[in-house]
Amino acid sequence: MSHTPAPEPRTPLPTPQRRRRPGTHPAAKGTETPLGRKRRARRINRTLALTFPDARAELDFSNPLELLVATVLSAQTTDVRVNQVTPALFAAYPTAADYATADVVEVEELIRPTGFYRAKAANLVNLGKKLVTDFGGEVPEALEDLVSLPGVGRKTAHVVRGNAFGKPGLTVDTHFQRLVGRLKLSEQQNPVKIEREIAELIEAKEWTMFSHRLIFHGRRICHARTPACGACPIAFDCPSFGAGPTDPGEAEARVTGLEREHILALVHGEEA
Numbered sequence: 001m002s003h004t005p006a007p008e009p010r011t012p013l014p015t016p017q018r019r020r021r022p023g024t025h026p027a028a029k030g031t032e033t034p035l036g037r038k039r040r041a042r043r044i045n046r047t048l049a050l051t052f053p054d055a056r057a058e059l060d061f062s063n064p065l066e067l068l069v070a071t072v073l074s075a076q077t078t079d080v081r082v083n084q085v086t087p088a089l090f091a092a093y094p095t096a097a098d099y100a101t102a103d104v105v106e107v108e109e110l111i112r113p114t115g116f117y118r119a120k121a122a123n124l125v126n127l128g129k130k131l132v133t134d135f136g137g138e139v140p141e142a143l144e145d146l147v148s149l150p151g152v153g154r155k156t157a158h159v160v161r162g163n164a165f166g167k168p169g170l171t172v173d174t175h176f177q178r179l180v181g182r183l184k185l186s187e188q189q190n191p192v193k194i195e196r197e198i199a200e201l202i203e204a205k206e207w208t209m210f211s212h213r214l215i216f217h218g219r220r221i222c223h224a225r226t227p228a229c230g231a232c233p234i235a236f237d238c239p240s241f242g243a244g245p246t247d248p249g250e251a252e253a254r255v256t257g258l259e260r261e262h263i264l265a266l267v268h269g270e271e272a
């Protein structure tokens with residue numbers, strides 16, 4: 001009689017008891033090998049995929065131009081605030097030519113709640129002009145073309161390439177930068193150098209989603225001031241475990257976002 005063994009129960013996350021104490025992770029002690037770091041980076045990516053299955057760009061958009069404009073507006077403010085102003089903005093200026101010929105004062109009024117509205121409005125009008133004169137009114141796909149646009153840096157260019165054109169890109173924003181530092185995946189301070197180092201660790205096809213997951217993690221669990229270490233799904237792989245409260249109750253109170261219940265169930269081993 002053939003016998004099919006019962007599948008092993010899946011326990012995707014290490015139990016809290018197995019989490020390392022602060023300072024005891026090989027990465028914290030400086031004894032991690034390059035291969036160990038790559039394996040750990042990919043394991044972190046897999047755990048974050050379980051934790052944030054809906055990770056995505058949190059800016060609302062329906063075409064590349066809208067995403068480009070929303071990303072320019074997102075500097076120094078929250079995505080929520082940008083999403084509050086963009087419906088009226090997108091309705092008033094549906095094409096690059098509309099921005100090129102816009103009254104800058106009218107643009108300023110529409111985007112005022114996002115802060116730095118004078119500089120941002122000037123950028124949007126100049127961006128429209130450049131798109132019309134150099135790119136036939138279309139948003140270009142190439143990185144070097146995108147960064148030639150007013151108000152568009154590497155981070156914005158990768159957001160647009162990854163989310164509007166499906167081209168893998170690493171979005172090194174403040175959350176990403178803080179997280180790769182805490183995780184000791186990169187010790188660089190310069191965003192371009194960070195991007196290069198992380199590109200060596202994570203598979204290219206995962207770059208865009210890894211960026212979203214890390215940014216979600218930074219917004220919901222690994223906060224800048226007080227990270228929720230005691231309720232962190234990647235604590236086992238984090239050399240900075242203990243940077244925030246490790247007491248589960250105290251840490252859980254710091255977990256935010258719509259995914260909160262799912263995250264806590266995952267950490268408690270109630271979800272596979």
Ligand code: SF4
Nearest residue numbers: 222227229232238241
């Ligand atoms: S919350 Fe704590 S354990 Fe988790 S990644 Fe951040 S510093 Fe590391």
